[in-house]
Amino acid sequence: MLQTLSSPLPARRLLLSASISMALLSLGACGGGGDADDGGAQADIAAVAEPAVAPCRASGNNVFDQLLGCVTVDGVRRHLAALQRIANAHHGTRVSGTPGFNQSADYAEKVLRRAGYQVTRQEFQFQTFLSRSPSQLEQVAPRPVQSIENRIMSYSGSGQVRAAVARPSGAATGCSSADFAGFPAGSIALLRRGDCTFAVKATNASAAGAVGAVIYNNIPGDLNGTLGADFTLDLPVTSVSQATGERLAATAGLVLRLKTDTFRGQATTSNVIAETAGGDANHVVVVGAHLDSVDAGPGINDNGSGSAAILETAVQMAGMRVRNKVRFTLWGAEESGLVGSTRYVEQLTQAERDRIALYLNFDMIASPNAGYFIYDGDDSDQVGAGPGPSGSAAIEKTLQGFYSRRGVAFRGTDFSGRSDYGPFIAQGIPSGGIFTGAEEVKTAEAAALWGGRAGEAYDRCYHQACDTYDNINLRALDVNSDAVAYATLYYAMSARPLADLRKKASQYTAPVVTWPEHPPVRQ
Structure with a gap:
């Protein structure tokens, strides 16, 4: 039986669902954490205005270098500042089912529409959770x-x-x-x-x-x-x-x-979906990140970082002539068990699923004590759930190539289905992405490889009130925003028949997900 609220609660935020009469959560604030220089963070947040839309004028033989030059860390941070401002106005949270999330989705929709994309809001209901x-x-x-x-x-x-x-x-x-x-x-x-x-x-x-x-x-x-x-x-x-x-x-x-x-009850939330006007509609590149936070905090690293990088990539790619259609997706209710991405994949017909060439997932890409992890598409690490669907290894190699050219050391991370790629790999769709670590403790070996602090979590503010605009590693954000842009453009422009990457879903056995919570670590 679902819990009911038996007495009035202090007004904080109302869930936009007729199934829920009122709910609250008391949220504190703790300090930030990270290697970045955040002295001007509050000024940046206060000064944030309507997002500027200035698509990259990339053309010719060096289109990749031009796009990566246009996707700047300052541009990505403007989106992070906007998300922080929204959280500040809604008691420090952007959890799905609340005005904080709805305004985050409104912001993303406005950015994408102003860039010239046709945007869809896919609404759905889900079982929400609040700690009051x-x-x-x-x-x-x-x-x-x-x-x-x-x-x-x-x-x-x-x-x-x-x-x-x-x-x-x-x-x-x-x-x-x-x-x-x-x-x-x-x-x-x-x-x-x-x-x-x-x-x-x-x-x-x-x-x-x-x-x-x-x-x-x-x-x-x-x-x-x-x-x-x-x-x-x-x-x-x-x-x-x-x-x-x-x-x-x-x-x-x-x-x-x-x-x-x-409090547990029904709420309404949405996915934000935009796609390029051009490109082969039979070879769709889906690029995704979850937009929601947990109810404990604003979720700026988790996962404002991935969302902001996708938004800035979409803005800068606007107007480019792409070979394959690109679909940018920002998911709702990921923190409630991958609900938004699951609903999206479930409502597609089999023919529509077959037209998706691959899925790129960007979740927590700027952890303050960052590592640089790539989802292990070929199971070369021999850890955990096994390889992704056929084609996932090619995505892994693409991202490895990017990091190698940047001189960034990388490691694999288990492809277990615990982030929004889960519903896609369950349908045999090749998937991949990057991740900079969550609550797991960084080892001395990892600190020697990447710097940072051994014995501390990759993100000590994971799922907490202190996951704010200050909780961002600027170097990781800069490198990984370029990784998002590079991988997106690489597959948008790929001349290789993307259908060759994948097998039918019947030929792939998805991993059994025992804990639908995204840090890809063993339970």
Whole structure:
């Protein structure tokens, strides 16, 4: 059963859906993070005006160099400043289903229309999630009483409980009901990440009589997860780091107090879709990024960065004569489980899917402690879910070539279907893209390769209020905005029959996605 709101709430923002009467979230602010010089950030945000539309006059033999010269970091930052300004006007968030997202989509539509594109807004409903106040986790016993840093699991139920803590008698991950044999009903379950979805863990714990659940990471760093939109149990569920979880697991006589205050309900949002007037309509290059943030913050790196790079690329490509049609897409409700991209792919006919030559995905391309990752289309890393559909390896090589020419070291990242490429690879559509890291901790080896700070997350503000205009690595934004422009133009102009890249969907087995949340890391 969906939670209902039983009492009036302070006015913050209203969901634009008749299914939801009112909702709120209390959002704080924390500092930025990054290697960029952001001294003028607030002035940049305050000064942002209507986006200038000045298409690149690229022609002749050096069209790639000309386009990359036109797609500037300043141009991309203007779009980021606009998104930050929108978030500032809507209590620090641009989450789908709220005016903050709707105005972000309005802004993107205006930019694309002024550049000369025909723009479509594809509306759809989805199950939204809001945390109306920060989750609280407190050690009550043994004393002293102390607060514990935690992250609420998206789609957690509401509740306030004080109870002894118990672990499964079987596997610590709690992925089987048998793991909870003898579990003391009325306890808070302490579970380790891994082997199954967070929803399975929480459901098994609830069935065993748990009144709440705390899930701890199985790798260093914080854990940001989702139970998925189908999770409807009224069970409070939160997460802690690996170090915290292991400390709690070793504490005898542990009693915790856990409080969550959440809203789950139907909301309406949209995708923004624009395409070139020219180009072969039988060989469509789809370029996409999700436009929404989580409800905790403005989402400027995640994923204003990918959206802004696509917007600026589209503006600068306006009017170019392309060989293959290009479709620019900004997705809604990605943070709710890839909903927008999934709805888009689902509503296409098979003939329309067959006309899509490939999909390029750009999600989190300017993390402050950045790495440079390319989706592993050929599974050369032999990690995780396996290769993408036939043709994905060619996209990977195109992006590798770009980085090599720029003198930027790169590594692969697992092609698991946890970002908006997921629905495309499920249909056998070749896909690829770039990523600069999320909450995973940068190793000493990675820091030696790329610089930055070992022992810290690639993005320490991932899914937090501090993912602001200041939370951007300007070098990564500059390099990767050019990567977006290069890959888009490369396939827009490709003389090679793009149909040769792909096989029919029946010839490709998509990976099983166990956690529809985009950082491509192991669960």
